[in-house]
Amino acid sequence: MNALADFIINSLGLSGLSAELVMLLLVVAVAAAVFGIGMTISGLLTLAERRVAGRIQSRIGPNRVGPFGLLQWLVDGLKLIMKEDVVPHDADPHMFRMAPYLVVVGVFAAFASLPFGQLLIASDLNVGILYLLAITSLVTVGVLMSGWASNNKWSMIGGIRAAAQIVSYEIPTALSVASIILISGTLSMQGIINEQGGWPWQWYIFYNPFTFAVFFLYFTAALAEGNRIPFDLPEAESELVSGYNTEYSGMRFAGFFLAEFANIYLMSAIATTLFFGGWQIPGVTPEQQAGSLVLQITGMVVFMSKSAVGCFVVIWIRWTLPRLRIDQLMSLCYKYLIPLSFVCLGGNAIYLLIFPKPSSANTLVHMITTLFGGVLIVIFVTRVMYHHRISGVSLDLNFLARGEKGKYNPETQVRAYGSFRKKYEKKQGAK
Amino acid sequence: MDAMVEQGPEGSFVLGKVDDLLNLARKNSLWYMLFGTACCAIELMQTGGPRSDADRFGMVFRATPRQSDTLILAGTITYKMASRIRLLYEQMAEPKYVIAMGSCANTGGLFQESYAVVNGGDLFLPVDVYIPGCPPRSESLIEGLMLIQQKIEKEPWLKKAWTNTKNPKDPQIEGLL
Amino acid sequence: MTSEALIDYVKGLLGDKTKWADPEAGDNFLTVASEDWKNICQTLATDKKCSLTYLRNFTGTDYPEDDEIELTAHTFSYSEKHGLIIKTRISREAAVCDTLSKIWPAAIWYEREIFDLLGVSFNNHPDLRRILMPEDWVGHPLRKDYKQQETYRGIPTTRPA
Numbered sequence: 001m002n003a004l005a006d007f008i009i010n011s012l013g014l015s016g017l018s019a020e021l022v023m024l025l026l027v028v029a030v031a032a033a034v035f036g037i038g039m040t041i042s043g044l045l046t047l048a049e050r051r052v053a054g055r056i057q058s059r060i061g062p063n064r065v066g067p068f069g070l071l072q073w074l075v076d077g078l079k080l081i082m083k084e085d086v087v088p089h090d091a092d093p094h095m096f097r098m099a100p101y102l103v104v105v106g107v108f109a110a111f112a113s114l115p116f117g118q119l120l121i122a123s124d125l126n127v128g129i130l131y132l133l134a135i136t137s138l139v140t141v142g143v144l145m146s147g148w149a150s151n152n153k154w155s156m157i158g159g160i161r162a163a164a165q166i167v168s169y170e171i172p173t174a175l176s177v178a179s180i181i182l183i184s185g186t187l188s189m190q191g192i193i194n195e196q197g198g199w200p201w202q203w204y205i206f207y208n209p210f211t212f213a214v215f216f217l218y219f220t221a222a223l224a225e226g227n228r229i230p231f232d233l234p235e236a237e238s239e240l241v242s243g244y245n246t247e248y249s250g251m252r253f254a255g256f257f258l259a260e261f262a263n264i265y266l267m268s269a270i271a272t273t274l275f276f277g278g279w280q281i282p283g284v285t286p287e288q289q290a291g292s293l294v295l296q297i298t299g300m301v302v303f304m305s306k307s308a309v310g311c312f313v314v315i316w317i318r319w320t321l322p323r324l325r326i327d328q329l330m331s332l333c334y335k336y337l338i339p340l341s342f343v344c345l346g347g348n349a350i351y352l353l354i355f356p357k358p359s360s361a362n363t364l365v366h367m368i369t370t371l372f373g374g375v376l377i378v379i380f381v382t383r384v385m386y387h388h389r390i391s392g393v394s395l396d397l398n399f400l401a402r403g404e405k406g407k408y409n410p411e412t413q414v415r416a417y418g419s420f421r422k423k424y425e426k427k428q429g430a431k
Numbered sequence: 432m433d434a435m436v437e438q439g440p441e442g443s444f445v446l447g448k449v450d451d452l453l454n455l456a457r458k459n460s461l462w463y464m465l466f467g468t469a470c471c472a473i474e475l476m477q478t479g480g481p482r483s484d485a486d487r488f489g490m491v492f493r494a495t496p497r498q499s500d501t502l503i504l505a506g507t508i509t510y511k512m513a514s515r516i517r518l519l520y521e522q523m524a525e526p527k528y529v530i531a532m533g534s535c536a537n538t539g540g541l542f543q544e545s546y547a548v549v550n551g552g553d554l555f556l557p558v559d560v561y562i563p564g565c566p567p568r569s570e571s572l573i574e575g576l577m578l579i580q581q582k583i584e585k586e587p588w589l590k591k592a593w594t595n596t597k598n599p600k601d602p603q604i605e606g607l608l
Numbered sequence: 609m610t611s612e613a614l615i616d617y618v619k620g621l622l623g624d625k626t627k628w629a630d631p632e633a634g635d636n637f638l639t640v641a642s643e644d645w646k647n648i649c650q651t652l653a654t655d656k657k658c659s660l661t662y663l664r665n666f667t668g669t670d671y672p673e674d675d676e677i678e679l680t681a682h683t684f685s686y687s688e689k690h691g692l693i694i695k696t697r698i699s700r701e702a703a704v705c706d707t708l709s710k711i712w713p714a715a716i717w718y719e720r721e722i723f724d725l726l727g728v729s730f731n732n733h734p735d736l737r738r739i740l741m742p743e744d745w746v747g748h749p750l751r752k753d754y755k756q757q758e759t760y761r762g763i764p765t766t767r768p769a
């Protein structure tokens with residue numbers, strides 16, 4: 001952004017106050033753009049969640065608004081704006097109104113230092129990853145505030161749980177991030193990506209066995225920080241109605257909702273940056289990429305697809321696993337994740353003592369780890385395929401299934417889908 | 432604004448189009464409350480399942496009344512529950528709609544003679560759509576939700592003032608707050 | 609104990625305080641006077657041989673023709689594997705009886721139900737409130753001469769034609 005500002009100011013020949021003004025306008029414009037991008041991403045993620053959930057549960061999911069139901073998220077947002085904004089009689093009105101802003105600011109401000117592409121970063125802070133960890137802590141305050149201000153016992157329990165959970169899981173997250181910082185030697189997001197490469201064995205996840213473990217620690221801890229199943233205790237529907245946002249309606253609720261989904265993207269994007277080489281294209285050096293617009297766009301697509309895979313995994317987990325109990329959640333953090341992340345941090349430090357410089361032995365370790373990871377993935381896929389085969393159901397991964405079109409007709413609209421559909425149609429044909 | 436509304440008997444063209452857009456949004460995102468009082472609730476759950484999939488129309492359930500648009504009276508309503516349902520209804524944010532699902536919620540159904548059962552949800556709530564059946568099939572429930580959608584389509588949202596009718600002294604919810 | 613052995617034993621234990629039903633009339637039960645109600649239940653629950661420690665069911669029936677309300681307690685012994693039905697009759701107007709909740713804590717809820725639906729009040733009951741009907745309901749619905757109120761909290765109790 002600074003480069004852009006310098007370019008505009010120099011080419012217009014501005015100085016003094018007008019240069020400051022241009023700078024200010026630019027800051028506002030970039031902030032608005034980042035916010036818009038964040039909103040769009042989280043809106044699309046809500047839709048993705050519903051489509052994927054539909055497919056997992058052998059349904060279709062929203063398909064009425066726009067092509068393939070792609071505008072469903074806009075429609076939901078518009079409706080939520082139109083809803084009445086209820087502030088309960090006994091609630092603390094100021095805190096109640098303020099809490100969603102804190103949550104939204106905490107999550108969307110983090111988008112400012114996400115490296116979507118080599119040049120596509122609103123602000124490449126030299127303490128980027130530290131900034132991300134710090135600013136997302138605002139969410140805790142907002143959530144606790146909403147729970148307290150609602151004057152509702154479910155909200156209160158939800159808020160307290162969220163605070164306990166987020167504060168506890170910050171530790172393993174920060175420790176696993178520290179492992180990566182140790183290797184990269186920089187806190188800047190772009191710096192960390194520049195240290196990696198396009199090929200899998202150049203990624204930090206396969207740097208050595210410890211970083212491989214660190215990735216899973218980070219992923220688990222980030223899931224818990226984002227209040228996602230299996231760690232969604234703050235909004236456990238079966239116990240707490242809707243958790244800390246029970247009393248919120250209309251746009252304030254939409255704020256919480258969007259922030260939650262933005263958080264999913266955030267954690268996937270951070271994982272992509274730290275472990276999966278960000279926007280690096282295989283076989284292209286950062287210098288080559290800097291010189292070509294096509295490669296720049298490809299880099300952005302690479303980053304987006306890597307983080308999309310991450311988001312998909314999060315949603316997949318959401319619709320597969322049951323919820324943990326609060327004591328299990330806490331013991332998972334304090335008994336397992338924190339000691340393990342300390343072990344990994346120490347292991348990384350010792351590894352760096354032994355192989356401080358890029359060397360052939362170092363490369364060998366990367367290769368072996370990559371091989372190990374590849375074998376794990378192959379085992380996982382074969383297991384899934386084996387179980388899928390013995391279940392005897394045909395796999396239908398059409399997440400954009402159209403379903404039926406046109407006017408509602410109970411005869412054709414409410415009927416079986418997938419393999420049941422074939423049986424149904426056979427039966428209909430026989431009649 | 433008023434001048435624009437006054438034009439023509441049907442309201443102005445511009446506001447009409449804006450209304451259409453807003454109503455399109457409202458009708459395609461009709462979140463219903465996850466709430467049932469008896470056996471009809473099983474059919475209500477089934478409506479969200481794979482066979483009928485209410486999510487296709489953007490209808491998902493919300494656990495809290497603050498975030499839901501439709502209250503589906505799914506099941507037998509006893510007098511003791513009626514005041515709670517009334518309270519839930521008062522907690523919902525405007526605009527809100529009520530569906531009476533099944534004979535019990537329509538008229539008391541096969542428990543009509545009982546001393547404990549309310550003889551129809553419309554005796555204490557403004558019901559928009561009645562769905563007959565014991566229980567209604569999920570097709571019927573979806574058709575009922577579609578009737579709500581048709582009702583929404585005809586509402587002039589910009590002209591209609593959503594008045595806050597909540598009254599803490601309401602005798603029906605007295606003592607519950 | 610078998611059913612016959614238990615009946616013989618209880619007959620010996622309680623003497624002439626009991627009235628037994630005709631053995632042909634299905635399940636055998638013993639009827640006691642309402643003054644002895646609590647003491648006899650206490651004896652039967654604590655006696656080593658009977659040890660009827662479990663209250664399976666406790667309910668009431670209205671008999672307007674006799675002007676009486678009958679209370680029926682179904683008891684069971686897990687250790688001895690036998691059960692006994694104990695009944696008493698109280699007057700309809702006064703409708704007062706001693707509580708069994710000190711003997712079988714489960715009776716707290718059963719007695720609340722009987723209070724709610726039949727209007728029997730239990731002496732020394734720790735928490736005698738309505739359990740099924742709303743707190744501000746008028747009348748006791750399982751009395752045979754019960755007339756429902758016209759409206760409840762503004763809701764008509766009959767469907768307008």
Ligand code: SF4
Nearest residue numbers: 470471506533534535
């Ligand atoms: S209408 Fe039938 S299915 Fe529905 S609640 Fe009443 S009895 Fe149950």
